[in-house]
Each structure stands twice: as C-alpha cells, then as structure tokens.
C-alpha cells in the first residue's frame with residue numbers, strides 16, 4: 001500500500017510494538033500530567049491510545065515519578081517509554097519500574113560511566129533506548145566545535161552516544177535529531193540515514209501551537225517519510241497531546257503508510273456556486289464521524305453541478321442542490337434527502353457501506369430515480385446561475401450604469 005521505498009533499518013521492540021525493519025510506522029506522544037499522578041496519567045494514556053498513539057512517553061524526573069511508573073506500566077494499553085534528562089539514576093529507577101524503553105538526552109547525561117551503566121542495565125533487561133538529540137540542548141563542546149547548532153553537530157552527538165553503547169554491547173537503539181528549524185532537522189535526519197541503519201524517530205521539536213506547529217511538524221516529518229526515512233514519529237505540539245496523536249495518525253493515513261481507521265473527510269473549498277454552507281456541513285459531518293472508526297472516504301460538496309463528478313473516487317458523498325442533498329456512492333447518485341438531513345443521511349449510508357460495501361449500497365438504491373432528480377436539480381441550477389455564479393456580468397452592467405459609462 002505504500003508507494004515509497006523505505007530505508008532498510010534494524011528492528012527493535014518497544015514492548016510488543018516493533019519499530020524499524022519494515023514494521024508499520026508508529027505514532028508516539030508524551031503525557032503532560034505529573035507522572036506521580038497515576039490515575040490522571042493513565043486517563044491521558046487511554047485517550048492517546050484511542051486517538052491512534054502506539055507508544056507513549058512519560059517523564060521520569062524524580063523518585064515519585066518512577067514510583068508512579070511502577071503502577072502505570074501494568075495498566076497501560078500501550079508501551080511506556082521513560083523520558084530521562086540529567087539524572088542517569090532516574091533511568092535505572094524507571095527500568096526497575098518496568099518501562100518498555102528509555103529516552104536519553106546525550107546533551108545532558110554526559111559522563112561515560114553513567115551512560116554505560118544505563119546501557120548495560122537496558123541490555124540485561126532487553127529494553128530499547130532512544131538517543132534523543134535535541135537542537136536546544138546539544139552538548140556545549142559540540143556547539144563550540146561546529147560554531148553553533150548544525151546538522152553535523154547533532155549527528156556527531158548521536159554517533160558519540162552510540163559508541164558508548166557499543167562498548168557495553170548494547171544494540172537496541174533508536175535515534176532522533178530534532179530541531180525546531182525544519183530545514184535543519186531534515187538535513188540532520190538525512191545525514192543520519194546515510195550514516196547508520198539504526199531506526200529513526202522523527203520530530204520537529206518545540207513546533208508550537210497549532211496551526212503553525214502542525215504545519216512545521218508536517219513539513220519536516222512528511223518530507224522525510226516521502227524519502228523513505230523514518231520508523232516512528234512524534235508531533236511536538238503546544239496542545240493537548242491527543243491532538244499530537246491524531247495528527248500523527250492522520251499524516252500516516254494520508255501518506256498511505258498506515259491502514260485507514262477513521263473517516264477521511266474530503267470537502268470542496270466552496271465557491272460562488274455553493275448551495276449550502278459547506279464549512280458548517282463539513283464540520284458537522286466531521287463531528288458526527290469523529291468516534292465512528294469507519295475507514296471510508298466521504299465527500300461533502302457544495303453543489304450538485306460539479307460535486308459528484310469531482311468526488312467520484314470517494315466511497316460516499318453528498319452534494320447540495322436546490323435545497324436538497326444528493327447522495328452519491330463512487331460517483332453514482334443513490335438518493336436525495338432534504339437539506340437539513342444531509343449529515344444524518346451520510347452517517348446512515350456510511351454505516352451501511354462499512355458493513356456491506358459500496359456495491360451493495362448501489363444495489364439497494366433506486367439509482368435511476370436519484371440520477372433523474374440530480375439531473376433536474378443540476379439543470380435548474382445551471383439555468384438559474386449559468387456559468388456566472390457570482391453574477392459578475394450583471395454587477396458590471398450595474399457598475400457601468402452607476403459611474404455613467
């Protein structure tokens with residue numbers, strides 16, 4: 001199903017979830033609760049899993065957090081990674097708590113004996129570690145060596161850490177080289193993909209609040225995915241982490257890298273021909289399908305003149321015309337409903353298609369009648385609006401009259 005050749009990488013396991021080596025690309029996110037708040041954190045983890053998150057990271061910044069992890073891990077529906085900064089002992093505590101993996105920042109755990117102690121323990125427990133290089137917290141000596149933050153500096157930081165891991169024969173590694181600058185992050189991952197076959201975790205760090213954050217993260221992550229680079233992804237948004245998980249999942253589905261689980265709602269941008277408020281109907285349809293888990297493409301089109309033709313690839317769609325909604329399945333008109341029942345009708349037909357398929361939906365419909373009705377409304381609209389939906393010609397006549405020409 002995916003059209004791009006993926007880079008060959010080693011495969012590691014994070015709990016029961018494979019990463020790399022041809023496994024489906026996974027979606028990650030991070031909880032924003034205090035990890036010591038066991039119930040609050042689990043609630044967020046369940047919401048993340050429902051939104052499409054495959055692996056979740058929780059901070060392990062003190063002993064209370066580590067003790068919280070001991071209670072969270074056995075009850076979590078998805079594998080848990082402990083996020084470690086500065087204190088290598090927290091990595092040891094998190095492993096004791098039973099986490100499925102660790103994230104270490106080589107920029108702030110720098111003593112070789114500490115790094116090797118953690119890697120040896122992870123080796124004995126068969127746990128994966130992500131080397132999470134972050135542009136904002138690069139080892140100061142590399143900053144100096146490269147005269148600032150560069151892609152080469154970030155890659156060297158990761159390779160340096162790998163060398164310590166290899167000394168203790170530890171190989172269950174993932175790497176990320178995140179920066180908030182998109183071109184820099186893309187360059188760093190490309191360099192890394194040339195240098196190693198270790199699986200890569202993609203992300204644009206500190207992307208910020210949506211929509212700008214979504215755009216930055218999507219620009220960086222999808223550029224690399226389309227080059228076949230990347231085994232697991234995270235959107236770092238200043239937002240509810242559920243939005244991160246949803247965005248990650250939607251990106252992978254849009255690129256054909258994961259099986260579709262949810263409705264793919266397509267809608268026309270609307271124009272002067274629109275017979276309905278397309279934005280309102282599309283948003284109501286989006287809300288109606290949000291939790292339905294129907295892997296269908298569904299179109300909301302503003303007019304019956306162009307809508308059914310332009311969305312003929314969709315499994316199901318609706319186009320407005322003459323105060324009515326024209327339902328179509330794979331471009332075939334199947335029913336006509338009153339305008340205020342459009343969303344309900346979409347849901348009913350979508351559920352039928354999900355269960356019985358598009359052919360059965362076409363077979364159950366009186367397509368001849370629906371096509372005749374659609375043709376009637378189409379020609380009514382053409383007569384009424386013609387090619388000049390915005391009445392520009394009439395306005396020009398009026399303008400000329402007004403200015404006396």
Ligand code: SF4
Nearest residue numbers: 268270271274302303
């Ligand atoms: S489907 Fe109709 S309303 Fe929507 S953009 Fe196309 S012409 Fe305009």
